[in-house]
């Protein structure tokens with residue numbers, strides 16, 4: 134039943150594919166950028182980021198020559214910032230070790246920072262027409278439905294089986310189009326809820342469709358409960374209406390981005406105690422903690438946070454970057470030049486609407 138799958142799918146893709154900016158180029162560098170940005174991120178979100186990025190860095194040399202802060206500023210809001218840092222590092226490697234030409238072999242490309250099995254298969258097939266099949270959430274959904282695989286898609290047995298099927302189905306003549314076609318089908322037709330099977334080019338051979346099981350395949354065992362952390366940060370203003378910000382180390386989550394100093398609340402601790410302890414540990418200062426300015430929620434892939442921002446005043450000591458790479462006092466105009474995680478951005482926008490006396494009200 135699968136002999137027509139590849140052919141029917143490719144024919145459909147060539148007529149129905151979306152016109153996306155990275156589909157208008159055959160430049161391996163730009164295809165690489167798009168694949169990194171598309172990891173865990175929706176196409177609509179990626180488009181403006183991709184366009185800005187390739188505008189500012191049209192070649193791998195431009196990216197390799199840039200500063201990390203410039204790269205992260207362009208990545209700001211896209212999330213998963215290690216992707217931006219790794220891409221930047223990998224661009225430097227391409228320039229230094231490969232004469233500025235993205236390598237076209239599996240072994241070489243897989244050694245670049247941030248290029249895992251999925252991304253190497255995507256780049257090799259789309260940019261270099263090599264028959265490496267990609268497997269992502271869309272491919273797993275399409276193939277488990279098509280072949281009627283009812284076991285848990287979190288299991289490595291199912292993931293391996295899907296990879297085997299994808300390797301068998303890939304078109305040796307058009308591997309890049311094939312990979313994009315399965316993913317396009319998963320994104321546009323074979324959607325998680327209510328797949329549009331009437332418009333599907335492979336419905337005649339699809340087990341889930343023909344046995345009315347599209348609502349139970351793919352099967353996913355229940356997820357573990359996502360932890361929820363309470364984060365308390367300090368808003369410290371000086372006499373020049375500048376706020377104190379800290380640069381996160383490169384080797385931690387959100388590394389290379391700026392933040393207001395603070396951290397995770399420990400069990401049994403009040404939020405006031407958290408701010409006091411964190412600012413002492415991070416900056417080596419004693420602070421007086423005043424009222425809460427704002428609290429907001431944010432969800433990351435593996436946990437959620439509620440961020441509590443407190444007005445604070447330093448009562449003893451000069452701030453030192455004890456756990457950050459650098460500290461800076463910045464005005465609310467200058468702050469826009471620094472890349473921040475998304476949760477902090479909302480806070481900053483609120484702060485920018487305050488007048489000077491509101492900003493300095495705890496500065497006695």
Ligand code: SF4
Nearest residue numbers: 323330333336339342
């Ligand atoms: S027929 Fe329906 S369930 Fe089967 S692959 Fe097509 S869209 Fe998915």
